[in-house]
Amino acid sequence: MDNDLVKIEGLVKEAGGRVILLNGQITDRNGTPLPGLRIEIWQCDVNGKYLHPGDNRDVNYDTGFQGFGYDITDGDGHYSFRTIEPGRYPGRTPHIHVKVFEREKELLTTQFYVADEPGNKSDSLFRRMSSEEAKSVSMHFTEDRTGKMTTINVRI
Numbered sequence: 001m002d003n004d005l006v007k008i009e010g011l012v013k014e015a016g017g018r019v020i021l022l023n024g025q026i027t028d029r030n031g032t033p034l035p036g037l038r039i040e041i042w043q044c045d046v047n048g049k050y051l052h053p054g055d056n057r058d059v060n061y062d063t064g065f066q067g068f069g070y071d072i073t074d075g076d077g078h079y080s081f082r083t084i085e086p087g088r089y090p091g092r093t094p095h096i097h098v099k100v101f102e103r104e105k106e107l108l109t110t111q112f113y114v115a116d117e118p119g120n121k122s123d124s125l126f127r128r129m130s131s132e133e134a135k136s137v138s139m140h141f142t143e144d145r146t147g148k149m150t151t152i153n154v155r156i
Contacts, residue, residue, distance in 0.1 A: 033077030
């Protein structure tokens, strides 16, 4: 249980799929950084399978993928995850689930989506958002010598 979903402690194997760095900053509506918040993500593996008892489809789960992780925002409200590009799950566009907590109080539940993914147009949840809302949760990827990354800043 950490912020690296690609490597499970004690295993030699790393997760399949394209590794990404997902990072950002959580602020209040005035732009003030919010330190000490717990941000959780979970997503399906490269095969489209969730590490959850409710996903009982006959699909092999990638045992090198953690499936769930969390980070605590630093003094400037920053968070970071090492994960994979979200895979396809039947009936949904690729996405990453996100929750933000202050102690036990849930402050936000959302999903991050791949920008310009063709499946977004037919996804029932993505289509309900305004263009501004969709823009705020869309992952735009860049790449440099260290790998593929995206930044999503969250306002609460």
